[in-house]
Structures are given as structure tokens and as C-alpha cells.
Amino acid sequence: MPEMTLIEAIRQAMDEEMARDPNVFIVGEDVGKRGGVFRATMGLYEKYGESRVIDAPLAELSIVGVGIGAALYGMRPICEIQFADYIFPAFNQIVGEAARMYYRSNGEWTVPVVIRAPYGGGISGGLYHSQSVEAFFAHVPGLKVVIPSNPYDAKGLLKSAIRDPNPVMFFEPKKGYRLIRGEVPEEEYLVPIGPAKISRFGRDVSIFAYGMMHYYALQAAEMLAQEGIEAEVVDLRTLAPVDKTTILESVKRTGKALIVHEDNLTLGYGAEVAAIIAEYAFTDLDAPVRRLAGPDVPGVPFSPPLQEWFMPNPEKIANAARELARF
Amino acid sequence: MPEMTLIEAIRQAMDEEMARDPNVFIVGEDVGKRGGVFRATMGLYEKYGESRVIDAPLAELSIVGVGIGAALYGMRPICEIQFADYIFPAFNQIVGEAARMYYRSNGEWTVPVVIRAPYGGGISGGLYHSQSVEAFFAHVPGLKVVIPSNPYDAKGLLKSAIRDPNPVMFFEPKKGYRLIRGEVPEEEYLVPIGPAKISRFGRDVSIFAYGMMHYYALQAAEMLAQEGIEAEVVDLRTLAPVDKTTILESVKRTGKALIVHEDNLTLGYGAEVAAIIAEYAFTDLDAPVRRLAGPDVPGVPFSPPLQEWFMPNPEKIANAARELARF
Amino acid sequence: MLSKETKLDMYWTMLLSRRLDERAWVLHRQGRIAFHISGIGQEAAQVGAVFALRRGYDWFLPYYRDIALMLALGYTPRDFALSMMGKSEDITSAGRQMPSHWSLRSANVPSQSATVATQTSHAAGIGLAIKLRGEDKVVLTCIGEGSTSQGEWYEGVNWAAIHRLPVIFLVQNNQYAISERVERQMAVPGPAAKACGLGLDGREVDGTDIFQVYEVIAEVAEKARRGEGPSLIEAKLYRITPHSSDDDDRTYRSREEVEAHKKRDPLLIAQAILEKEGVLTPKKLEELEAKAKRIVDEAVAYAEQAPYPVVDDNVTRVFAGEVSHA
């Protein structure tokens, strides 16, 4: 199987779906000749032309609003938001319109739109090029929220997202774009939206993570294994709808839960996972439910030591998991 | 002490603060001659004139953005969003700008703005006039989030909010505007932003709520008392920053926690309260942490039986608390 | 040239809308419905626009005052009555949405929210899809003049202008946004004046004259079909009623002002034109009035006995594709 980077897998997913379905098109800032500021759409403008790879005006609200309109008409738009940080101007369209169209029309109208955005810190991006925004959207019924942690999943999940009749928020850990490599089959495959994946089995403590933090969690588990602590690592992958079953089964096995994300702690995605565990796995627990997250400050600072302080990393994850395992 | 309604207390708070500080002004849709669609600003246009009670263009983003600008200059704007449902167009300004100004400038700039919005369901408002939006903002470091449940607190907290050097989101349970009455002292007072309040002591189960749900929780506690179940009711009042101490002390006493809100369940504010309890009160707990919330659908439906199904009420709260007390 | 039959049909649609709308106010006063928002005074703009387009083919993104527009598209008084009362058979949303939040798949009317201006970029997106597919459909989207203050509105129109999309932006300028007059919304005389800054054709039309509206919309629709891009049409009219059943307009405008505008009632103007042309006789008018009353009576009676939605699986379903909608 060929190995490729995360961003190559994402590009391949779009390429294949555009070849398969003439209704699929891309709209976003600099997605055309430039191929996207991260090069996710590189080569697609040349291959599919400017009517299917559309350079949008610098206005996220209408990138999404126009996408919704085209989707209502039967197209399959992929809206690229250049950085997740710039998704807020489109918040009203995503939360108030895309998420509610199916429900409010009693199923008469659907909005099959995919909204892709690179997210996350650790890239010296400061407050406005580092943000994690998944919690806002995972709170909204009617949206699916997907975050891949590796090329295989990224490709399979993005293809599923493009075919999904519902709006899907697809957040890509940009620090991993070129860092994370993995095998991707040549033949066509899909990864279903919904199920989480246990990416490493263990009996001592469950670590729940996604995106870049899942990549780090696996590294932390390696470190712990050398100390004799067997961490189970769960890649949540689909944040909404949440896969309660996998989460609860894992906690049943280990009795201990650590949730990791780079988004800030308060009402970050970990709050929901912790709440689910506290309600439905109460009798399985033999330690407090722990969250390791970005601190509650308004964004990732730019300066190296401050960024380092903000971001969870394999060491911090290992420390938190170790402490929990020893509880 | 004179008795008054929730909305009268809110109006009085603004009136007093405008009289006290010439920098305080109101900006929003229909706040002038019309006195606001809920009449919160009734009489203030006549008293303070059109330069201090400003009818804004129909555009929430700039209601907040203009408020932020004026606040940077040293004014104390109160921005009224006509319904909480219409706050999303201003999301970028609130989350990206107001919340971060102090932090990103290392304290050089502050944004003393109050953003008021009526929220909540049960008023036949359907998907777009019923929403609870507090969880989005409570997730954002740099914002204070306040929800009063009675006239006394509403007045005291709003006056504190207006004097606060930070951006404060002030959400008002609109179903209670005229329904909830209470005594309000003639003399000047403030209620500090921060502390929750134990509004009824009990030993069997803690019910955490705010706004309209707190009003219902007290009614539920009355019903339970007749059955011999003593529920403790905690009015969270300030959602951000959260008052962990009061929450944890209450759980220590009762060993059982029920969190109630009308916002939908997943990643609603209850998730954070549950996660805090699951982490810091683990050894005090003798039952699963329970959440009672609006179902995970994209908004409160309009039709009476559907609205009834969506909304928590005293009976539903009593049922959940009873079950928990008997665990 | 419009045929006599068509003219009569246009008049009839306005009349039916008016009588239905008036009945809604009565039902609200009687406590039989929770809410009403009115299109009275705006029927000419709405019906004139629809008749200039191809029903069942072109696309429509209306706003909450577009009762008459919806009736012209095939939505019935019974549909409206069911929706007002939140009954299960409400075809727009099965009772989930407040009334006047339209949706009608059969007439290419996507579901609308209450959040003003959100439909503008949807209209552009539909226009883009039409252009991408090389079709000759046209999109009409309506909005109030106050709502053109939203950045949303501007962004949607800008898209259509840049890509020369087949979209007609019809602004129903009724001079108020709840209590706020148009001078609080913009520093230009009216929405049509905004067109020059956006790079599309902008025109004003007397929105109380259904035939003038028809002419203008027909003309710009033809342009759109020829690939000559979008237009912004401002229909000047007046909101004769309070903003909604929750409003009390005496706090912000005089009775004299409202009375003066009632003299420019679009229904009376159309009636006068058609009487003069001999299309409408007193007898015909009486017939139509009786028919409208009967239809509205029946609609309300039907809706009142119709069942409420029940709480079942359907009510918790938030995603398409979980069941097959065969």
C-alpha cells in the first residue's frame, strides 16, 4: 500500500469524489490556482476547471451560504474555510441554517455540504491561526463533526462526508498535514461516520483523543508501556454524533478515563465525554474522570515558551495517564 | 420592599446605571421609541434621549462591533440583541474580538461591554425565538456569562455587569419576564458576578439550574418535599467563570447531582458541571451524575405538544430528582 | 400582454391573500392562534413578481411577509391555517416552525428561517448551481428593506454580481423595520441605491401597482435568463399593519400616517385598474369575495379539527439517511 501524508490523503479523497460525481465542487479562498494555502486542493483547479474549483470572495459567511444554496439545489459542495479560526463569520449559516434545514422542513430539504477547515496549534500561529473549534459545532444537533487523525481515516471519512446527505464539519489537524504519514489502499474504500476506533488496546487506563492529540496519545501510550502501564487509546474520529458505546465499553474495561484535547478545558469536547462517563459508566469507574486540555485562555499564544505551555504533548499526556493509572 | 417583575428589575438596573454614569448607553434594534420588543428599555429613550438609546441598523454583528469600538474608547455600551437566536451573526465579534482583547493586548485594552439577550423556550416561538445559547459563550475564555433567575439578582447582577471592565453576556429568561416577580430593595445594591447561590438547602440530592429552569427547580423541590425528599437547589447565576466551590460543596453534602437546562443536552452547560463533579467530587458521589436537558434536536418546535415535549418543567425535574434520590 | 384571465387570476390571488391575512388577525385576537405576521399592503409586489416567473420551474426564497407570494405558488389557505395552528399536516414543517416560515418543495421554495437575510446567499448558491448546470432557471428572493443592513445580504448579492448569476433580489421596502424607519438603516435613499456599489442593475418600482411590478420583474427575469446577471428591485410600499401580532405600532408612528397610506392599498389600486379595463365587474367582485370567504372559512375549520403532531421517532430525527424517505 502506498504511504502518504495526511494532506495527500485529503486531496485524494476530493479528487476521487469529484471524478465520481459531477455535482461535487470546491469553493473557498485561494483554492484555485493557488491550490489552497495549505495545498489541499493542489492540482484540482487544473484538472476540473474554474467552475468546479471556485475562488470565493474573502467572506466565509457566503462561502457557506452559497454552499448551502447549491446543496439545496442538489449539488455537493465542499466549502473550504482557510483556517478554522475564520469560521466564526459563517457561524450563523452553519448553526442556524445548515444544521436545521432537515429538521425544520420535516425532512423535505437536506443540505449535503462538507465544511473543511484546518484547525489546531503548535505551529506558531498565535491566537488566530491555532484554534480548535469543534466543541461549538459538536453542541449543535443536525451537524456531524469529524476529525481524522491519520491518512487512512482522513481519506475514508472525507469520502463518506462528501456522500453524506447531511452537513458535515470536517476539521483537519493542520500540524499533522505533512507530519503524519500512513498507508492508504489503492482501491476504493470508505470509513463510516459514527464509530470511534480503539487504536490501541490496554487494561489500565483509557485515553480518549482525536486529531493531533490522538497522534500524541499513541506516543504517550508507548512511553507508558515501557513503564508497564497499558493504556488503551480511543480515537474518537466522529465527535458528533458521539459513539457512546465504544467509550463506555472502554471504560468498563479499564475503569479509568482520561480525555485529551487541545481546545480549552471549559466546555471543550472532553466535558461531554466526561459527562457521558459520569452518567453511564458510574459503577465501572474506579478513579475520577480526568481531562487534559488547553488552558482556559482565549487562544494559543505565539511565543515559543507560551505555546509550549498551552499545548498538550506526549509527555503531558503520559503524566496525566500515569497519575490516573496509579490512583 | 417593592415587588416587581423580572423585566422591571432589568429596566431599573439600566436606568440607574445610566443616571449614574454618562458613559453608559444602549444600542440595539427598536430600543428607542419602541422601548424594545419586550419593553426592557421602555421610557429610557424619553429620559436619556436618542444619543444614549440608539436604534441600530438591523445587523447584530455591528451592534456588537460598534459597542466594542465605543468600549475601547471608554464608553460603557449595553448592546441589546433582540432575541438570543439572533446573536450568531455577531459571534465573530463576541468570540474573536470582545473575549480576546484584554488577553491579546496583555491587559492594555479592555472591552467593558454588556450584551443582553432574551433567551429560552416555552413561549410558542419555534426554532428561532426560543433558543438557549449560553453554552457557546461559556466555552469561551474571556467572556463572563450571567443568567439571572429572579428580579433581585437580575437587577444586582446587571448593575455589576455594566460596571465590569470585561465583556459580559447577560442572558434573560424571557418566559419569566412578566411571570417571575420578587422583592427588590429601594436602596442601591449590587450582586457580584461569580458566586452561585444555594437557594434551597437539602440533603438528598443537589439540583443545579439557572434562569427559568431554576424557577422550575424550586417548584420541583416543593413537590419533592411533600414526598419527604429534600432537594438542595443551586442557582448557578454566573455560568462563566463557574463557581466550582459551591457546586462541589453541595455535592459533598448530598452525594447526588442533577443538572437541568433547557438548552440541548450534548455539550450543553450541564456537561461542564457534570465533568467538574466527575473529576473533583468523585469520592463524594453515590449515584451517577444526571443531566436533564432539552433533547438533541435543532431547536424548540412550535406546535404545543412538541414544545411541551422539548421543555423541561417542574414535573420532569421532580421525576429525575426522585429517581436519583432513590438510586 | 397579460390576458384578461391572467389579470383576474392575479387580482384573485391578492384578494384571497388579503382575506386570509385578515382572518389570521381575527383568530389571533380571539386567542385561537399564537402569532401572526402580515403581508397586508405588500400583495401586489409579491403576486406581480410570481406571475412574471415560471411556477414549478424557477426558484423562490421568500420572506415571512410573502403570504400572497406563496398562495400564487400553490400554497393553500388550508396549508396556512394548519401551520398557524401548529398542526401535524402543516406541510412546511409538520408543526415545528412558526407560521410564515415557508417551505414548499413542489414549488421550489426551500425552507426558510426567521433569521433575516440568511436566504440571500442561499439564493446566490442556487443561482450558481443553475449556472454550473447550464440551465435557464431564475431565482427570486425577497427581503425587507431593514434586513438589507445585514452583512449577510451584501455578501449574497456580491456573489451574484461577481458571477452574473440569474438571481432577482426583490426588496419590499415597507418603510419600517419593526419601529425603525429606513433612515436608521442606510445613508442612501433606499435599497435600490445600494446596487451601484455592488455592481448590478438596481431599480425602483411602485410596489402598490401589481402590473408595474409584473413588467419590471418580467424584464429582469428575461435578462437573467439570457445570462446578463442579477438585478436588485426595490418595490416601494407601506406596511399597513403593526409589525406582527406582538407589536403595538402606536408607540412609534401616528394614526394619520397609517391612514394616509391606506389610500394606496394595492388591492384597491388593482381593483380600480381592472374595473376600468372592464375585467372586473361588481358582480364578479362579489363572487370572488364570497369564494374567498368560503375558502378561508373552510381552511380554518379544517385546521381547527386537524390533529396535533404526536411525539414519535420522527420528532427526534435530525439527520437524513437514517431512514429511507421512499
Add this chain to the structure above:
Amino acid sequence: MLSKETKLDMYWTMLLSRRLDERAWVLHRQGRIAFHISGIGQEAAQVGAVFALRRGYDWFLPYYRDIALMLALGYTPRDFALSMMGKSEDITSAGRQMPSHWSLRSANVPSQSATVATQTSHAAGIGLAIKLRGEDKVVLTCIGEGSTSQGEWYEGVNWAAIHRLPVIFLVQNNQYAISERVERQMAVPGPAAKACGLGLDGREVDGTDIFQVYEVIAEVAEKARRGEGPSLIEAKLYRITPHSSDDDDRTYRSREEVEAHKKRDPLLIAQAILEKEGVLTPKKLEELEAKAKRIVDEAVAYAEQAPYPVVDDNVTRVFAGEVSHA
């Protein structure tokens, strides 16, 4: 009339900005800084505007390319170097923000984010506060032409137009938004043409000629002070560098195009004017160049040895008023 000294001072500010900006590119190539975004080619518009206003009195909401504007306001090369390297003494944010996210309390420059167009409504709000207090201050806010596609921008300008606020909206039209040409952003020839739809004065100026910019801004500032409202000024210029240190502009524009524009370098244009007027001699120029080099060298040297911020209580503090900022 500008004095010789002032003209020389204007030139000097442009020159210093240019040399500092060039050094940033070098530092980035050397891996000594993480990021740079350039103002090269835009200095005339920025410096011309500041000199037409009252520093320390009027208010400024710049955008990320406004290095020269900031230097004109008293921000120093050392300040910039500290910020580029995320050092503790960075006066804009103590290392929290990326470079070029300006803030300078002493010069009435509120802290800026990276999210384009957000400063526009802030500028209107400051203008409103000035008007409410009856003062004669003026607000200048800058933005790129691409960013005027944001609904945000429109809403902010609309406020200023409605209330006739003392705000100057300076659009630096450098013809690209990253890779997208202005035709992808709007259906009018340029941002100045948007003014007619918003109801304010709109003008174009040659943004490569510092003295023309000065004249126009001085004139509209005077108008604003007299209570005659806001203006929209489009400075036509060209982005000579790639968008930022992360960009590769060869993917979307030809080298010939860029070279052609280098001939309209605002620094050379100002130099030619001043040489012709006898204000600038070869000797003086040499002096200034040497001085600029010295200042930039020192700034970089200082910043490189300066300490990083430490993780202390200050870094977790998100609310004002928890401590007294005495």
C-alpha cells in the same frame, strides 16, 4: 503646505519601514523568525495618511500590512523585532500575538486580530463615541481590498455613513487577496466604487505617491472634523512581495507582472520628487540609509538577546480587574 523637514521625515519613515521589512524577509529565510507579512509597496499610502492626521490625538485601526503606518505613529523597529521573535518585551501583546497584529495604547491604536474586517465596526464605534462626546477627533482604519468582501466591512461603513461619524476608511488596494485578483472580490472596478451604495464620499488616489495620499486624507479628515461625515479612500497600489513568508506567488502571477510594478515603487517615486525639489541630496540619502541600517541592526540585535516571556500568573489572567493595573 508641507515643510521640507516634514517631507524629509515622511520619506525617512518610508525608508526605515522598507529596510526593516526587508530585514524581516532575510531573518525569515535564515530561520530566525517564524513568520513575516510585508508592507513593501504600500508605505506611501500608510505614511501619507498618518502625516495628514494628528498623532497622539486621532485614532488608528490599522491592518497587518501597516508597518510603515505604525512606525509613523511611534512604534519602533525594536518593538517590531521583539514582536517578530515573540519576546517578553513585545509591547503589543507580550509575545501572545503573531507579529504585525498591532496595538499601541499611547498612539490610540487598539489591539488588532488577524480576522480581516473586524476592525471596521470598531472604528465606527470609536467614531460614535467621539461624536457622543462632542470631540473633534478622527478615526482612520485600514484594510485590504479583498477584505471589503466581508459583510463585516459593509456593516461598519454603513454605521459611519448613517451617523455621519468622523471615520476615514482607507482601503489599500494592492490588487490581490493572497492569490485572488480584485475581480474575484467585487463586480465594481474597485472599493471606491462601493461608496455610492453606502452613502458616503468615495475617492481613488494613487497610493504610490505619498504626497497625493497626504492631500486627500488631509482634506477628508478636515471634513470629518467639521461633522461632515466619513469617507472611503481607495489607495491604488501593488503588493510587490508574496502575500506572506508562507506564500509562493509564482503559482498565480507572472514575474513580468511583478517586475513591471516594481517600477512604481513608492519609495523611488518619493525619492525622485524630493530630489527634484532639492530636499533630498545623494549625501543625505546615504546618511539616511546608514542610519536606517544602524537602527534595524540594533533592533534585531536587541530582540535576539531579549528574554522570552515566562509562564507566570499573568499568562493565565483573562479578565481585567482581578488585579489593579496601577
